[in-house]
Amino acid sequence: MAVKSNELAHLHEMLLKMASLVETAIKNSVKSLVDRDSGLAIHVIENDKEINSYDVKIDEECIRLLALKQPMGKDLRFITTAMKITTDLERIADNAVNIAERAVELNREPVLKPYIDIPHMSRIAQGMVLDTINAFVNEDTSLAKEVIIRDDEVDDLNRAVCEELMEMMIRDPSTITRVVKVTYVSKYLERIADHATNIAEDVIYMVKGKIIRHMEPGSL
Amino acid sequence: MAVKSNELAHLHEMLLKMASLVETAIKNSVKSLVDRDSGLAIHVIENDKEINSYDVKIDEECIRLLALKQPMGKDLRFITTAMKITTDLERIADNAVNIAERAVELNREPVLKPYIDIPHMSRIAQGMVLDTINAFVNEDTSLAKEVIIRDDEVDDLNRAVCEELMEMMIRDPSTITRVVKVTYVSKYLERIADHATNIAEDVIYMVKGKIIRHMEPGSL
Numbered sequence: 001m002a003v004k005s006n007e008l009a010h011l012h013e014m015l016l017k018m019a020s021l022v023e024t025a026i027k028n029s030v031k032s033l034v035d036r037d038s039g040l041a042i043h044v045i046e047n048d049k050e051i052n053s054y055d056v057k058i059d060e061e062c063i064r065l066l067a068l069k070q071p072m073g074k075d076l077r078f079i080t081t082a083m084k085i086t087t088d089l090e091r092i093a094d095n096a097v098n099i100a101e102r103a104v105e106l107n108r109e110p111v112l113k114p115y116i117d118i119p120h121m122s123r124i125a126q127g128m129v130l131d132t133i134n135a136f137v138n139e140d141t142s143l144a145k146e147v148i149i150r151d152d153e154v155d156d157l158n159r160a161v162c163e164e165l166m167e168m169m170i171r172d173p174s175t176i177t178r179v180v181k182v183t184y185v186s187k188y189l190e191r192i193a194d195h196a197t198n199i200a201e202d203v204i205y206m207v208k209g210k211i212i213r214h215m216e217p218g219s220l
Numbered sequence: 221m222a223v224k225s226n227e228l229a230h231l232h233e234m235l236l237k238m239a240s241l242v243e244t245a246i247k248n249s250v251k252s253l254v255d256r257d258s259g260l261a262i263h264v265i266e267n268d269k270e271i272n273s274y275d276v277k278i279d280e281e282c283i284r285l286l287a288l289k290q291p292m293g294k295d296l297r298f299i300t301t302a303m304k305i306t307t308d309l310e311r312i313a314d315n316a317v318n319i320a321e322r323a324v325e326l327n328r329e330p331v332l333k334p335y336i337d338i339p340h341m342s343r344i345a346q347g348m349v350l351d352t353i354n355a356f357v358n359e360d361t362s363l364a365k366e367v368i369i370r371d372d373e374v375d376d377l378n379r380a381v382c383e384e385l386m387e388m389m390i391r392d393p394s395t396i397t398r399v400v401k402v403t404y405v406s407k408y409l410e411r412i413a414d415h416a417t418n419i420a421e422d423v424i425y426m427v428k429g430k431i432i433r434h435m436e437p438g439s440l
Contacts, residue, residue: 063300070290080283083300084307166397173393177386180403187404214272 003065003075011061011082012137018054018086019133022093023126025051026192029099030122033185034115036107041100048097055090059083074206081206085136088195092129095188095195102181102188109178112168118182121157121189124150128196136203144200144207154193161186223285223295231281231302232357238274238306239353242313243346245271246412249319250342253405254335256327261320268317275310279303294426301426305356308415312349315408315415322401322408329398332388338402341377341409344370348416356423364420364427374413381406 025044032041062083065071071079106112128147135144162183169179245264252261282303285291291299326332348367355363382403389399 063296066286066300067292067296072287076283076287080286080300080303083303087304087307162400166400169389169396169400170393173390173396176389176393176396180382180386180389180400183400184407187407214269214276 003069003071003079007065007069008075008078011058011065011079014054014058014061015082015085015089015133016137018051018058018089019129021047021051021054022089022096023129025093025096026099026122026126026129026189029096029103030115030119030185030189032100033103033106034119036111038104038107041103041107044100045097048093051090051093055086058086074209077206077209081136081202084202085133085199088199089129092192092195095192098188099185102185106178106181112175112178112182117157117161117164118185118189121154121161121186121193124154124157125189125192125196128154128193128200132196132199132203135200136206139203139207141204141207144203147200148197151193151197154190158186158190223289223291223299227285227289228295228298231278231285231299234274234278234281235302235305235309235353236357238271238278238309239349241267241271241274242309242316243349245313245316246319246342246346246349246409249316249323250335250339250405250409252320253323253326254339256331258324258327261323261327264320265317268313271310271313275306278306294429297426297429301356301422304422305353305419308419309349312412312415315412318408319405322405326398326401332395332398332402337377337381337384338405338409341374341381341406341413344374344377345409345412345416348374348413348420352416352419352423355420356426359423359427361424361427364423367420368417371413371417374410378406378410 025047028040029044032038032044062079065079066076069075128150131143131147134140135147165179165183165186169176245267248260249264252258252264282299285299286296289295348370351363351367354360355367385399385403385406389396
């Protein structure tokens with residue numbers, strides 16, 4: 001039985017809503033660090049429940065469609081991809097919660113230095129998350145490939161941030177406990193970009209019916 | 221159409237084989253650090269290709285069974301769970317590769333101190349990975365619940381390791397670049413345990429038909 005277009009639209013809608021909540025969580029977690037706003041950080045931590053409820057709802061809807069409609073071909077791939085995407089989105093939100101937790105700790109201590117690269121990484125990662133979901137909804141493999149390429153930029157920024165922070169610790173060991181927490185934030189953002197990349201790879205699979213995970217970048 | 225028992229057995233077999241490769245990867249990555257054996261670390265990095273090929277093979281087999289057999293009820297949940305498990309196993313292996321990469325870097329530098337808690341964390345994490353897959357194959361929710369509880373132990377060890385390492389850096393700033401890498405190893409192991417916990421939660425869902433992700437531990 002074919003999956004009805006309104007059922008697919010409902011899945012689209014839930015994924016877009018979840019992605020928008022996740023994007024806001026990333027943005028606010030980094031904002032809570034940059035603006036030293038622990039209230040906002042706690043807001044991010046509390047809002048994670050709503051994101052988790054979307055994870056469960058989307059999964060249940062996918063299982064329901066698989067059971068009732070027994071879809072084939074592209075509909076089948078669409079639904080199994082949606083199940084994979086919701087797992088990645090949920091884990092991205094967990095990383096935003098981790099950033100918010102570090103922000104609460106860092107906001108209690110003296111300012112280190114203005115954050116420049118971290119908000120930059122965050123903006124790229126947020127864009128990657130929104131674009132992967134748009135790529136999914138519009139079956140846009142070019143956009144998905146673009147997202148995969150942007151991951152390298154985040155990796156490079158993470159490396160630069162970690163090196164700079166390492167030097168800061170060596171120069172002034174009194175900063176160590178704070179600086180280590182900032183390196184964690186940088187790594188959480190890098191992992192968010194990795195999850196977005198996983199989603200982009202799944203979108204390409206869904207459209208082309210070919211699993212591109214674990215391929216060399218040149219063969220995309 | 222019901223999925224044939226030999227088809228399910230074949231999926232079991234592939235997942236058990238993949239889990240065994242992943243467990244070996246974790247074990248060898250930590251061994252390469254403890255024994256300062258960079259050859260073994262490179263072996264772990266190279267073997268990741270085989271694990272990735274299982275990820276693709278299992279996913280393709282699951283999609284094939286969903287399309288051809290259009291399974292219902294527990295068979296359906298078994299197959300969608302297998303797809304989620306292979307994603308987590310593959311990411312666990314990525315973390316083992318990350319540990320091996322840090323080992324190669326650390327093995328080039330002077331010894332810090334004997335590793336005690338990290339091999340301990342690794343043994344717990346390895347056991348969690350094997351037990352979750354056994355729980356899956358034997359539909360053993362008690363074992364899955366045990367795995368979830370063991371995650372707290374890994375979290376506590378990670379916290380203790382990171383605190384100890386922080387003190388080491390403050391005492392002797394010449395160790396900073398090395399020590400930061402060891403904190404990453406500890407966090408990779410913690411993440412491996414998190415992935416095993418995700419698998420255990422999916423196994424409980426598969427058997428009970430109830431999504432327990434995002435529930436409070438007391439309500440398990």
